[in-house]
Amino acid sequence: MGYSRASYMKAKEILDKRRMDSEMELEKRRKILFSRSAEAMELERKIARTSINVARAVYNGKDVKSELENLKRQNLETQKKIDQIITKFGFPSNYLERWYKCAECQDTGYVQGRMCSCMKNLIRDFEYERINNSSSLKLCDFDTFSLERYEFEEDRQNMAKTLEYCKKYADEFSISSRSILMMGNSGLGKTHLSLAIAKSAVDKGYGVIYVSASIVCRKMEHEHFHENIDDTERSLAECDLLIFDDLGTEFMTSYIMSTLYTIINKRLITSKPTIISTNYDFDEMRENYDQRIASRILGSYKRIIFTGGDIRVKQAIGGYSKNDKETSNNKEV
Ligand SMILES: [Zn+2]
Known part of the structure; x- marks a missing residue:
């Protein structure tokens, strides 16, 4: 493929923006959920604390493997509770996940090192535009x-x-x-x-x-x-x-x-x-x-x-x- 660098860069810019937008939208949704449910916010904090607990377990020389299993189980239970709250408010089950425009490449433009079709389409449209201009x-x-x-x-x-x-x-x-x-x-x-x-x-x-x-x-x-x-x-x-x-x-x-x-x-x-x-x-x-x-x-x-x-x-x-x-x-x- 021999697209112009300008078209490639424009497509990349759009994908970068898509990823940023999806993160901002997720942040908005979290705020909405937490404004309605303090419990959901507390549960999410609990999950965030997990990584600190893992580090602590390693530091204290505990049985790391079983400690990890334990924390994993706890996380799953906590996540289940959050999911129940989301359903209770009538939100979709993936409410607290990023919503990508292209699920294939998660808006990165690449799948396993190969250019995704969404990026190819963007570049092609810019090439058309360039030729038309x-x-x-x-x-x-x-x-x-x-x-x-x-x-x-x-x-x-x-x-x-x-x-x-x-x-x-x-x-x-x-x-x-x-x-x-x-x-x-x-x-x-x-x-x-x-x-x-x-x-x-x-x-x-x-x-x-x-x-x-x-x-x-x-x-x-x-x-x-x-x-x-x-x-x-x-x-x-x-x-x-x-x-x-x-x-x-x-x-x-x-x-x-x-x-x-x-x-x-x-x-x-x-x-x-x-x-x-x-x-x-x-x-x-x-x-x-x-x-x-x-x-x-x-x-x-x-x-x-x-x-x-x-x-x-x-x-x-x-x-x-x-x-x-x-x-x-x-x-x-
Ligand atoms: Zn894609």
Whole structure:
């Protein structure tokens, strides 16, 4: 599992608060019971004194084993009396116990060293929130992807295959899935499908970062020159799935160019999947990026062309399908 540290810490904070709340609520219930029954309070004090008696027995060199048995029996009798008082007032039998939100892990987030499902769910919700905050769209489903938006039959058929490919990719997603380059004009569904893949990966417990190229590059530049930290760069290089939306809209500087190369290259070396979407066609990719970046992306990523009424993209597909076997295959994705 590769959730972000921020989501993990938030989930932990919530569990810490749950445990504190349950202790405070228990304290309140005790006060209510004792305000009604002085006897219950006295009985509880008696139990508390037991530990002092145990220590005393050890100190006085008594027969510790039999003394312990004796105190245990006394405690059970006292507890029984308290239970009777609780029932008399009509309180539930666990009135003087902590009421945990998750009985499995008692709100610690772990059961025998393994993360409890309650904590996993909390982290997943924070991951959703984080992705939603950094994207202009909410996390999408494949079900809401409509092929009707494509005017021409040829585009509908191409996009139906693309949709199927993305669904399969999401179903089979793993830490070693292939990287994808989504090309095509705005409004053709690149963001929708990448967000649907993101949702599926998050559901499986993977750490997904979804960023807009222009925003994240500004952030990295700022961090580098003003705060002297490169947290964002490290997260982008290390997360389980990186979705880089709208490559080509960032303000390019030499620092950004080399940082992008480092991130893309690191992820390829460690076989971590990346999904890049861009409005650029092949020529524009080569013109606008360092040759090392363009060749990494164009050479290693699975290319998917989004079509639909944009003459420039159609021309690009026609032009490349003649001499680029992979691209013509992609059209048949
Ligand atoms: Zn739990």
